[in-house]
Amino acid sequence: MTEKREYRDDYDDKTLYIPGPTEVREDVIEAMTESTFGHRMDRMTDLYTTIVEDTKEFLGTDNDVVILTASGTEFWEASTLNLVDENILVPTCGSFSERHANVAERLGKNVDRLEYEWGDAVKPEDVREALESSDKHYDVVATVMNESSTGVRNPVEEIGDVVAEYPDTYFVVDAVSALGGDYVDIDAHDIDVLFASSQKAFAMPPGLAVCVVSEDAYDREVEKGTSSWYGGFRRTIDYYDRKGQTHSTPAIPIMLAYRKQMKHMLDEGHRARDERHREMMEYVHDWADEHFAMFPEEGYESQTVACIENTRDIDVAATIEQVSEEYDMAFSNGYGSQLGEATFRIGHMGEHTVESIEALTDAIEDVADL
Ligand SMILES: Cc1ncc(COP(=O)(O)O)c(C=O)c1O
Missing domain, CATH: 3.40.640.10 (Type I PLP-dependent aspartate aminotransferase-like (Major domain))
Structure with a gap:
């Protein structure tokens, strides 16, 4: 049985780096x-x-x-x-x-x-x-x-x-x-x-x-x-x-x-949006190679959702929680019980840029002590 949890008026806004929904312009x-x-x-x-x-x-x-x-x-x-x-x-x-x-x-x-x-x-x-x-x-x-x-x-x-x-x-x-x-x-x-x-x-x-x-x-x-x-x-x-x-x-x-x-x-145009997303993907890819590893088969990495293998065995759930608390940024654990702690995911889509993604990876580095 699900209990009612009253919606409040005082939530902190989190910058969204989950695989959607993503940030929406004002x-x-x-x-x-x-x-x-x-x-x-x-x-x-x-x-x-x-x-x-x-x-x-x-x-x-x-x-x-x-x-x-x-x-x-x-x-x-x-x-x-x-x-x-x-x-x-x-x-x-x-x-x-x-x-x-x-x-x-x-x-x-x-x-x-x-x-x-x-x-x-x-x-x-x-x-x-x-x-x-x-x-x-x-x-x-x-x-x-x-x-x-x-x-x-x-x-x-x-x-x-x-x-x-x-x-x-x-x-x-x-x-x-x-x-x-x-x-x-x-x-x-x-x-x-x-x-x-x-x-x-x-x-x-x-x-x-x-x-x-x-x-x-x-x-x-x-x-x-x-x-x-x-x-x-x-x-x-x-x-x-x-x-x-x-x-x-x-x-x-x-x-x-x-x-x-x-x-x-x-x-912006379809091609230019594609190019901006490719740059974000390449940035996250390099970052993952330095600190962890990319999960997907090489050459087939998504331009919008990075799935990163947790090769250092960090506590994914705790890191997500702390990044949310300290930096008001939300990213995702791996999908389901199979990949939950074994991977984590960053949504680099929509209006994000390399700079905004860098703000998240800096926060993860700080919290996970990379
Ligand atoms: C690849 C893919 N297909 C389908 C869906 C379902 O989309 P929606 O939740 O908008 O119905 C999702 C949602 O994350 C998705 O990532």
Whole structure:
């Protein structure tokens, strides 16, 4: 039984270095305080068409973009319901890819896993081998771009090129903790569905899920005949085409924040954001090499979430607690019981810079006496 813990008015603000939510600019927070308006007003059409079209421009995609009040989890479920009749192939390399497989199982689909050790990356040649050697037809191959539990960045571009050789197999990418901080050319690599959450490298408040949908994926849902209602591609995209709005009442304040932040993202640009995140990744990588070791397979380190192996056997939980107390900074332990104390994670995403990340690593050095 969970007891009520009364929310207070006096929490200390912590600078967030967890793998999301991450820091949000002040003007983006302020954008949420506009007075309420109706979701069927023209003002809503202005807001929704602005955020959808700006997102397409930022990502450089000709595909459709759907933005819904939900978290990224919605599109594990919706993409499965919209595209999969029977078989789905899910390469699993950590907790989130495993959860994607689990969602599909719960929806009654036949899930074949291509299993990797935690810390290892999915290899395109293994996906080709799995598709070639199976006597089943897979409706979908689903791959996580950034496995947030292990800090691995999977080569979704090359995997997309492999899946593209199988015209009736659709490629779904969970880019929840990568998009906005790691460049991906969605159209060039035939990624049919790619989704993310607002609270990660987009550096927005939580509460919106963004999904990029190819024309082929839309047609597949139409041909299949059954789909998710809330996250159905046809329903959401047709509604946008007819009215420039969402099919049900959205979290308008978060969309106002989205609008503000997406303008900042457009000013910076997809490539420049990628470059800034690469610099943060390289900085953390060097720091980890000096004091600990990177956990992921070499060459596959995430640009937004560093998973660092606790080679010095520091007390991870106590260090996190003390850094929080003394420096008002929050970073994360390893994921789950398997990696909890064996690793720790730093989210270097969104609006962070090498300088702001350095402030955290200095604090860890001080507290852990490195
Ligand atoms: C890779 C990945 N996929 C999916 C999710 C679930 O996202 P959300 O909590 O926004 O639904 C997360 C959350 O951390 C994630 O890191």
